Amino acid sequence: MAAAGDQVATGRCEHFPHDADIGVRGYGATPDEACEQAALAMMAAILDPATVRLEQTVDFALEAPSLDLLLVDWLNALIYEMAERRMVFGAFHVKIENDRLKGRALGEAVSRTRHAPAVEVKGATYTELAFVEDRPGLWRAQCVIDV
Template sequence: MAEFTQSYEVFEHTADVGIHAYGRTLEELFAAAALGMESLMIAPEQLRVETSREVIVEEQNLLALLIAWLNELVFLFDTEFLLFREVEILELSEQRLRARVGGEPYDAERHELSSAIKAVTWHEASITSVDGGYRARVIFDI
């Protein structure tokens, strides 16, 4: 499973916040985007891996798949208060993603929640090929 590394960078965007995620492969890119988003909510070193979930998302194209993937992780936080520090992409195509994520439920006594993400937006969202891999730009509504 991929763990948090500096495979993403945060940038400010009006009342929202965004990330640029990087990966040599699309699998690495999708993992980095998820871990970067999670880092906006909580410092990864505060999290243990106590539970895992399999996540399956299907969409019409790669960018829609990335947005749906990240929104599914937001949904898991909203419904089960789950925060993740590990991501393993098990299957990825242009229209389908299957992944395993590991983390733990939010605990107000142990975790300092930086901000809650309401949604992943389409505003300026992109996936581009760059030297040595891929780059994604994603903006979050906080």
């Protein structure tokens, strides 16, 4: 995790402040990588992703009318699967083509002792939502998550 204000590099994620909730932001050389990093930022709001064993996979196929809505759908799909399967995730693979996302999340059943999750994420919001190419080869995917 990078702290807000660190020098921007691709393949990084960070949190940005929000009064009540948490902003999650992923950077990547491609939209795919930025989306993966945004998911990692969300997981890092809950626990230390490095503590998650990559034992199970969950696959996703999503479609949205725009790239930024696809980001919110992706994060909300992860939130749903975490809640329904009682899982936490530690790694992600994303492929986006024409506002369609195919994703895979890797993780394991949540352990209250080993993961000590800090918060439960209720939903990804449209607040501070952006999924843009800041400069050639640097994509930024971000929004506020409600915790």
